[in-house]
Amino acid sequence: LHYSKIADKVDMPIMLYQLPALTDVVLPRMVVEDLAVEHENIVGMKCSWGNMAYLMEILERVKPVAPNFKILCGWDEIVFPALAAGVDGCILASANIIGDHWVKIKKLVDSGKLFEARKAEMEIHKITRIIVKTGAAGTKEALNMMGIKVRKPRLPLEIGGSISHELRSELRLELERIGKVKIEPIVALPEEPAKIEERFGQVDVTAETILQNKLLVGEGFFGGDRPEMAHIDLLIGPKDGPVGEAFAKALAMVKDDPSKIEGHEPLLALLETNEAVKPETILIPKVFIRNLRQASMVFGPVQAGVAKAVIQCVKDGFLPEKYVNDLVIIASVFVHPHAVSRNRVYVNNRKATVMAIRKAVENKPDLDFLFESPARHPLKNEP
Secondary structure, eight states: OOHHHHHHHHOOOOEEEEOOOHOOOOHHHHHHHHHHHTTTTEEEEEOOOHHHHHHHHHHOOOHTOOTTTTTEEEEEEGGHHHHHOOOEEESSTHHHHHHHHHHHHHHHHHTHHHHHHHHHHHHHHHHHHHHHHHHHHHHHHHHHTTTTTOOOOOTTTTTTTOHHHHHHHHHHHHHHTTTTTTTOOOOOOSSSSOOHHHHHHHOOOOOHHHHHHOOOOOOEEESEEEEOOOEEEEEEEETTSHHHHHHHHHHOOOSSSGGGGTTTOOOEEEEETEOOSSSEEEEEEOOOOOOOHHHHHIIIIIIHHHHHHHHHHHHHHOOOOOGGGTTEEEEEEEEOOOOOOHHHHHHHHHHHHHHHHHHHHHHOOOOOHHHHOOOOTSSSSSS
8 A cells, every 4th residue: 555655646667675684574475466567657676685485476476467567686695596587687785896797697697608607606606795794884895995985884874884804804805806906915024034154144143042042032923904914922942941841831731720721722833744843833822712713723824824934944044954953932823813814824924933033033123123113003003
């Protein structure tokens, strides 16, 4: 009755809008059918509902009796099956971002190339899932990533109108993958490592002084403000010194209160199974590991990145090869709970570890640098 009264009073085309997620109301198929038949100016319906059974019923029962009634898919995650089933078109939030992909898929379906259309849809399906989950906030976030500057959502979406750090990172990675966003280069070390015979002389360090120092401290950070950032704090020292003693206790998980170890279990740095690096290096997670996803980051890309860095430092002369069996390293590693890209986690931890080892061996930074440094902590204003 509501729709009929409006249709009788206006002389412009009317589209029905099915959006149960926000209205908590489903337009029954019989109502849609009656409106389509009885009112010429009710010209179609946008179905923003991921229920393919409902959509199929509308196509089956309404189209035969009202062939000019347009049925549009408004749920990004079911576009391919909806097009294959016979909808007339789509109105999609993600079309603001990947409209060219949807046009390609529509043309493939229209030409009967369903396998190619399905493959093309799967290429962007993760983006559509994120957009469906985050709505206007995710759409605007993506547009800003693409260099199309848009403002934050307006009321009522302004309140809580943002997406999580994790989803933002996943969205960016997907947009990078399909070429919508330029891939951010991973910053290289500021200088190439000098050869072993040159480097120690430059910093007044010898292989022997490294061994004689009972405790060397280093720190390295890479990755900017993204969740794949890496922060390494490490100690280097001989096995018969305080670092060696701490290494043994950590590996044996010896503590007065065993409950304090839970969630921070140490592990050796391995290049791969059965290949522990030299000097022996132990990793201790700083952030409490709450689930298998976080654990897989530590036992995967972080472990591999640190291990690769240690071997690289031996090869490049930052650690004296002839004393690798006498030294040990304790590395405290940071993994953000929202880290997504395993490759970025690996690369950032490798580079941060190389930097930390260099600083430890060369006693950097020195006081002159610290006095003059315009320090800006990367996490000072945003956790």
